[in-house]
Amino acid sequence: MPVSANTNNALRNYLLAALPAADFARIESKFEPVSFKLGEVLYESGDKMDYVYFPTTAIVSMLYVMENGATAEIGVIGNDGIVGVSLFMGGDSTTSRAIIQSAGEAVRMKAKDLKCEFSLGGAFQTMLLRFTQALMTQISQTAVCNRLHTVEQQLCRWLLLSHDRLDSDTLVMTHDLISNMLGVRREGITLAAQKLAKKKLIKSVRGTITVIDRRGLEEASCECYAVVNGEYNRLLGRGISRTFG
Amino acid sequence: MPVSANTNNALRNYLLAALPAADFARIESKFEPVSFKLGEVLYESGDKMDYVYFPTTAIVSMLYVMENGATAEIGVIGNDGIVGVSLFMGGDSTTSRAIIQSAGEAVRMKAKDLKCEFSLGGAFQTMLLRFTQALMTQISQTAVCNRLHTVEQQLCRWLLLSHDRLDSDTLVMTHDLISNMLGVRREGITLAAQKLAKKKLIKSVRGTITVIDRRGLEEASCECYAVVNGEYNRLLGRGISRTFG
DNA sequence: ACTCTTTTGTGTGTTGCCGCACATATAATT
DNA sequence: AATTATATGTGCGGCAACACACAAAAGAGT
Numbered sequence: 001m002p003v004s005a006n007t008n009n010a011l012r013n014y015l016l017a018a019l020p021a022a023d024f025a026r027i028e029s030k031f032e033p034v035s036f037k038l039g040e041v042l043y044e045s046g047d048k049m050d051y052v053y054f055p056t057t058a059i060v061s062m063l064y065v066m067e068n069g070a071t072a073e074i075g076v077i078g079n080d081g082i083v084g085v086s087l088f089m090g091g092d093s094t095t096s097r098a099i100i101q102s103a104g105e106a107v108r109m110k111a112k113d114l115k116c117e118f119s120l121g122g123a124f125q126t127m128l129l130r131f132t133q134a135l136m137t138q139i140s141q142t143a144v145c146n147r148l149h150t151v152e153q154q155l156c157r158w159l160l161l162s163h164d165r166l167d168s169d170t171l172v173m174t175h176d177l178i179s180n181m182l183g184v185r186r187e188g189i190t191l192a193a194q195k196l197a198k199k200k201l202i203k204s205v206r207g208t209i210t211v212i213d214r215r216g217l218e219e220a221s222c223e224c225y226a227v228v229n230g231e232y233n234r235l236l237g238r239g240i241s242r243t244f245g
Numbered sequence: 246m247p248v249s250a251n252t253n254n255a256l257r258n259y260l261l262a263a264l265p266a267a268d269f270a271r272i273e274s275k276f277e278p279v280s281f282k283l284g285e286v287l288y289e290s291g292d293k294m295d296y297v298y299f300p301t302t303a304i305v306s307m308l309y310v311m312e313n314g315a316t317a318e319i320g321v322i323g324n325d326g327i328v329g330v331s332l333f334m335g336g337d338s339t340t341s342r343a344i345i346q347s348a349g350e351a352v353r354m355k356a357k358d359l360k361c362e363f364s365l366g367g368a369f370q371t372m373l374l375r376f377t378q379a380l381m382t383q384i385s386q387t388a389v390c391n392r393l394h395t396v397e398q399q400l401c402r403w404l405l406l407s408h409d410r411l412d413s414d415t416l417v418m419t420h421d422l423i424s425n426m427l428g429v430r431r432e433g434i435t436l437a438a439q440k441l442a443k444k445k446l447i448k449s450v451r452g453t454i455t456v457i458d459r460r461g462l463e464e465a466s467c468e469c470y471a472v473v474n475g476e477y478n479r480l481l482g483r484g485i486s487r488t489f490g
Numbered sequence: 491a492c493t494c495t496t497t498t499g500t501g502t503g504t505t506g507c508c509g510c511a512c513a514t515a516t517a518a519t520t
Numbered sequence: 521a522a523t524t525a526t527a528t529g530t531g532c533g534g535c536a537a538c539a540c541a542c543a544a545a546a547g548a549g550t
Contacts, residue, residue, distance in 0.1 A: 064389045067468055072392045074385040089378035090371055091480055095472055096385060121366055126335055133334040136381055140319040140341060143388035144309045147317045147428040150536070174497065183392040188537065190498060206497055206546055223312055227340055235336055395506075419527065430508060435528060451516055451527055 009033055010107045012056035013079050015127055018237060023123050030117075031107040038172065042083060042098040049092060051108040052084035058104030059165045061181060062139075063097045072146070072183030073158075075138045076101065078165025080232065080240045085132045087111050088118040088125075101181070102166065102173070130235045137231040145224040151184050152192040156221035158182060159202065161228070163211050164240045170210045196220065214242065254278050255352045257301035258324050260372055263482060268368050275362075276352040283417065287328060287343035294337060296353040297329035303349030304410045306426060308342045317391070317428030318403075320383045321346065323410025325477065325485045330377045332356050333363040333370075346426070347411065347418070375480045382476040390469040396429050397437040401466035403427060404447065406473070408456050409485045415455045441465065459487065 010031050011017045016024060036042075036058045043049055045065060053060070059078040065071050074096055077083050083106075086094045092111075118125050138161075145154055158181065162171055175189040182189070193204040201217050203210040211217060218225065229241045255276050256262045261269060281287075281303045288294055290310060298305070304323040310316050319341060322328050328351075331339045337356075363370050383406075390399055403426065407416055420434040427434070438449040446462050448455040456462060463470065474486045 062385075064385060066389070066393065070393055072389045074388050086378055088374070089381075090375040091378045091476075095382055095476060119366065121364065129333070130335040132377070132381075133331055133336045136334075136377075136384065137340055139381065139384050139388060140307075140309060143319050143384060143391055144311070144317045144428070146388055146391035148311065148315055176497075183389070185538065186497090187499085187539095190500095191537095194499085204498090231336075231340060421527075431527090432509095432529085433507065435530095436507095439529085449528090 009056055009105065010054065012105075013054040013081075013107070014236070014240060015081055015131055016054055016107075019127065020123050027109070027113075027117055027124065030109050030113045032109070034106050034108050036100040036103060036106065038100055038103045040100040042100070043094065045095050045097050046093050049084050049087050050111050052082055052087055052111065052114050053106045053108045054082050055079050055104065055106040055165075057167070058100055058106050059102035059162060060106075061099050061101040062094075063099050063181070064095065065097055070183065071180045073181040074142055075135055076158075076161050076165070077135070078102075078240070080165065080236070081131045081135065082128065084111075084114075085128070085135065087114055088128055089132065101177075102162065102171065127236075134228075134232050134235045137235075138228050141224045141228050145222060146183070149222045149224065151182065151188045152195055153220070153222040153224075154182055155189065155192045155196065156201075156217050157225045159209065159211060160214075160217055160221060160225045163214065163217075164229075164242050169212075170208050172208055174207050175204075218243065254301055254350065255299065257350075258299040258326075258352070259481065259485060260326060260376055261299055261352075264372065265368050272354070272358075272362055272369065275354050275358045277354070279351050279353050281345040281348060281351065283345055283348045285345045287345070288339065290340050290342050291338050294329050294332050295356050297327055297332055297356065297359050298351045298353045299327050300324050300349065300351040300410075302412070303345055303351050304347035304407060305351075306344050306346040307339075308344050308426070309340065310342055315428065316425045318426040319387055320380055321403075321406050321410070322380070323347075323485070325410065325481070326376050326380065327373065329356075329359075330373070330380065332359055333373055334377065346422075347407065347416065372481075379473075379477050379480045383473045386469045386473050390467060391428070394467045394469065396427065396433045397440055398465070398467040398469075399427055400434065400437045400441065401446075401462050402470040404454065404456060405459075405462055405466060405470045408459065408462075409474075409487055414457075415453050417453055419452050420449075463488065 010028060042053060055078050059076060060083045061073050062075040063071050063073050083098050086092060118128060145157060176186045179186040179189045196202045197204050201213045201220060203212055255273060287298060300323050304321060305328045306318050307320040308316050308318050328343050331337060363373060390402060421431045424431040424434045441447045442449050446458045446465060448457055
């Protein structure tokens with residue numbers, strides 16, 4: 001039987017790729033490819049979720065929106081995970097918005113199908129739960145980082161998390177958008193980016209940021225990145241850090 | 246058959262109390278009562294967990310400890326939940342420390358028993374997963390709050406979360422301990438507490454803080470408390486807010 | 491070429507919290 | 521009652537990030 005383009009696509013997602021062949025074979029028919037542009041919203045806060053998404057090349061940001069419009073990112077999900085954990089956790093909705101941070105592809109699966117598969121309790125369930133714990137670690141570390149670290153350190157962490165989930169070294173992203181993610185002023189990002197550029201770690205030109213010295217970025221970052229990355233490795237097998245890639 | 250003291254104790258935990266009688270009956274023999282003093286550590290970061298804990302009167306704080314010794318709380322768990330979600334999530338450990346924030350009682354259950362029960366996939370599993378999602382909301386909101394709100398607002402939120410999980414209106418807690426939780430200076434808490442005392446919302450005297458005007462505290466708090474509380478209500482049925490209690 | 495929009499750069503004053511130092515007050519100990 | 525330990529109150533200089541204002545640069549559309 002020929003491997004469909006669909007299948008190839010789905011396997012770019014690490015969670016799916018790590019599934020035992022038998023499990024993957026059972027559910028692959030439920031996948032449907034989808035393509036997203038920068039800024040598209042997958043779920044709004046409180047929305048009932050009809051699908052879950054397994055990003056393959058897209059990156060999704062979990063963004064909290066305050067009553068006064070201020071925003072702050074609580075986590076980022078790429079081809080390392082699944083968007084919509086609340087579905088199998090039993091909530092059917094979250095208090096945050098899921099928004100495309102980097103344009104690209106994903107495969108989606110109907111809520112009903114996912115719940116059905118989850119309830120079988122096999123390798124798929126195990127994997128989803130482990131990913132959820134890794135995500136919790138990321139959210140926790142975001143909380144800590146927000147409290148204790150400078151904007152420059154946080155920008156490093158954020159760039160590394162994004163870089164890990166990208167094929168390219170160049171992020172299509174304005175300072176303004178990053179400032180919304182980190183919950184700081186746009187000028188703060190401009191300043192921090194300038195400092196990092198001066199240290200030859202990145203190059204920042206109108207709408208794009210290019211990672212030049214990844215190792216240097218890791219050194220300039222707070223310990224938060226390493227902690228999160230370590231947990232992803234521990235919980236999900238080989239992680240997605242590009243440090244040695 | 247007489248109801249044991251053990252059983253009565255366990256039912257003070259909302260998660261357990263909300264279990265269908267049949268499920269509770271099956272697992273109650275696995276419970277073992279434990280008593281904790283302020284500051285006792287249930288798990289250290291990275292520890293393999295041998296037990297999970299269902300607090301009945303104790304309150305547990307999930308505290309992240311940085312390399313340099315700085316600390317920040319990422320969530321608080323009382324008789325509304327379970328301490329040790331990583332066990333059934335598949336990680337067996339967390340990157341945070343679980344420490345007693347308010348002395349009291351809990352019932353504990355062996356890791357193996359919990360995993361066994363979880364894998365049955367019934368009401369118990371559903372409940373544990375729903376609680377985990379509520380906890381994720383709390384952690385997320387902590388991240389947002391750390392980024393966007395003042396120490397005074399955060400102190401309100403923190404006092405409310407603690408108050409909800411307490412029978413009394415008086416918390417046994419020094420400014421210094423609170424500052425470790427919120428990840429700020431001790432003096433910052435002293436100042437914030439003074440402001441709240443001036444507004445007649447609390448009374449702060451050497452080692453204890455007493456809630457005087459709960460409704461006023463809610464108004465002085467940021468929206469974060471209400472959001473978290475709303476999710477606990479939604480996910481776990483009646484929540485534990487004492488607003489109308 | 492021209493305008494218009496978006497993105498980035500820069501300056502000024504303000505604020506909230508930090509770090510440190512030290513004074514005072516309230517228990518606990520003897 | 522005196523001593524010690526713990527907890528809280530207060531002042532001062534410093535800094536990171538804020539709010540606001542506006543200039544400069546880079547693309548996009550006509």
